[in-house]
Amino acid sequence: MAQDWIKVRRDLHQIPEIGFQEFKTQAYLLDFIKSLPQEFLTIESWRTGLFVFVEGRVGDETVAYRTDIDGLPITEETSFDFHSQHDGYMHACGHDFHMTIALGALEHFSINQPEDHVLFIFQPAEEGPGGAQPMLASEAIKQYQPDWIFALHIDPKLSVGTVSSKPGLLFANTSELFIDFKGKGGHAAYPHETKDMIMAASTFNLQSQQLVSRMRDPLNPAVVTIGKMEAGTVQNIIAENARVEGTIRTIKPETMDTVKSGIERILSGIETRFDCTTSVDYGANYYMVHNDERFVERFKRALNGSSIQYKEAPEAMTGEDFGYFLKEIPGFMFWLGVDSPYGLHNSKLNPNEEAIEVGIEAVIRTIKSHS
Numbered sequence: 625m626a627q628d629w630i631k632v633r634r635d636l637h638q639i640p641e642i643g644f645q646e647f648k649t650q651a652y653l654l655d656f657i658k659s660l661p662q663e664f665l666t667i668e669s670w671r672t673g674l675f676v677f678v679e680g681r682v683g684d685e686t687v688a689y690r691t692d693i694d695g696l697p698i699t700e701e702t703s704f705d706f707h708s709q710h711d712g713y714m715h716a717c718g719h720d721f722h723m724t725i726a727l728g729a730l731e732h733f734s735i736n737q738p739e740d741h742v743l744f745i746f747q748p749a750e751e752g753p754g755g756a757q758p759m760l761a762s763e764a765i766k767q768y769q770p771d772w773i774f775a776l777h778i779d780p781k782l783s784v785g786t787v788s789s790k791p792g793l794l795f796a797n798t799s800e801l802f803i804d805f806k807g808k809g810g811h812a813a814y815p816h817e818t819k820d821m822i823m824a825a826s827t828f829n830l831q832s833q834q835l836v837s838r839m840r841d842p843l844n845p846a847v848v849t850i851g852k853m854e855a856g857t858v859q860n861i862i863a864e865n866a867r868v869e870g871t872i873r874t875i876k877p878e879t880m881d882t883v884k885s886g887i888e889r890i891l892s893g894i895e896t897r898f899d900c901t902t903s904v905d906y907g908a909n910y911y912m913v914h915n916d917e918r919f920v921e922r923f924k925r926a927l928n929g930s931s932i933q934y935k936e937a938p939e940a941m942t943g944e945d946f947g948y949f950l951k952e953i954p955g956f957m958f959w960l961g962v963d964s965p966y967g968l969h970n971s972k973l974n975p976n977e978e979a980i981e982v983g984i985e986a987v988i989r990t991i992k993s994h995s
C-alpha cells in the first residue's frame with residue numbers, strides 16, 4: 625500500500641483548526657486510519673483527538689508515539705496551491721508534518737505487526753489551551769499504560785536528513801500571559817480628565833523587559849515576550865481599555881513563579897501610577913520537555929545503519945505540552961530537520977516535504993528499537 629504522503633500532508637495543510645476545534649482534522653485522520661488493515665488496531669476518539677492502539681506480537685511493553693494536530697491563528701502568506709482553506713488559520717508549526725509522519729508509521733505497523741504494543745496519540749490543542757494534561761488525566765489513556773513515549777517537532781533550521789535531540793532539558797517551561805487594563809477614556813484634547821490605558825499598557829511592556837534584564841539572575845534564563853497589544857477606538861479618543869497578550873519562558877520551573885510575582889509587582893505600580901485597574905490571566909502553562917538519557921541513547925542506536933544524521937541539540941526556549949507526558953512517562957522528544965527559510969510560527973513557513981519520509985523512517989526505527 626504505497627501512500628502518497630505529500631498528498632496527505634497537503635490535505636491536512638488545507639484544514640488547520642485551533643485547539644479543541646479540530647473537527648475536520650479528526651474526521652480526516654479517522655477516514656485515513658479506517659482505510660488501513662484493521663486486524664491489529666483499536667481506535668478510540670477522545671474529544672477532537674484520537675488514541676490508536678496497535679496490538680504487538682509479543683507485547684512485553686507498550687511504546688507511545690504522540691503527534692499534535694492543531695493549527696495556529698495566523699493568516700498564511702505562502703503561494704502554495706494547497707494553502708490553508710481556513711482564512712486566518714495556518715499549520716505554521718508543522719503539525720501537518722507531524723500528523724503525516726504518525727500516519728506513515730501507523731500504516732507500517734498496521735501491515736507489519738510490531739513486536740511490542742504501540743499506542744499512537746493524536747493530541748489536540750498543543751498551541752493552547754493544552755491537550756496533553758487532560759489527555760493524561762483521561763480514562764482512555766489509563767487502559768494503555770505506556771512504558772515509554774516519544775515525539776518529534778520539525779526544525780526549520782536543521783537540514784533534511786538530520787535529526788537532533790539531547791539528554792535532559794530540551795524545551796523550556798512556558799506560561800501564557802493575558803493582561804487587561806481599565807482606566808477612563810475621554811477627549812484627546814483633555815488628557816488630564818482621563819486615565820490613558822495606552823500609556824499604562826506601554827509602560828507595562830517596557831517595564832516587563834526589565835524583569836529579564838534587571839530583576840533576574842543572568843545565569844538563570846527567562847523570556848517575557850508580548851506578542852499582541854490592543855487598545856483604543858479612534859485617533860482622537862484617549863483609550864479606556866487596553867489588553868496585552870504574551871508568553872513567559874523559563875528554564876527552571878521555580879523561576880516561573882519569580883517572573884510572575886515580578887509581573888504582579890509591576891502591575892500594582894501601574895495601578896497606582898495610572899489610577900487604573902488591571903487583571904492578569906496566565907492561560908495555559910506548559911511543563912518543560914526533559915528527555916530521559918536512556919531513550920535518547922536508544923534513539924541514536926535505532927538510527928545506526930540508516931542515512932539519518934544525528935546531531936546534539938541546544939536547549940530551546942520553545943514550549944511543548946509534551947513535557948507533561950514526559951513528566952509521567954519516561955521518553956524523549958527530537959527535532960526533525962525540514963530546512964525552511966522561514967521559521968516556526970511564520971506565515972511563510974515552507975518545510976521541505978522530503979523530510980516526511982525521513983521522519984517516518986526515524987519513528988519506525990525507534991518503535992522497533994530495543995533497550
Ligand SMILES: CC(=O)N[C@@H](CCC[C@H](N)C(=O)O)C(=O)O
Binds near residue numbers: 751910942968
Ligand atoms: C514548538 C512551539 O513553537 N511551541 C509553542 C507552544 C506554545 C505554548 C503556549 N501557547 C505559550 O505561548 O506559552 C511555543 O510558542 O513555543
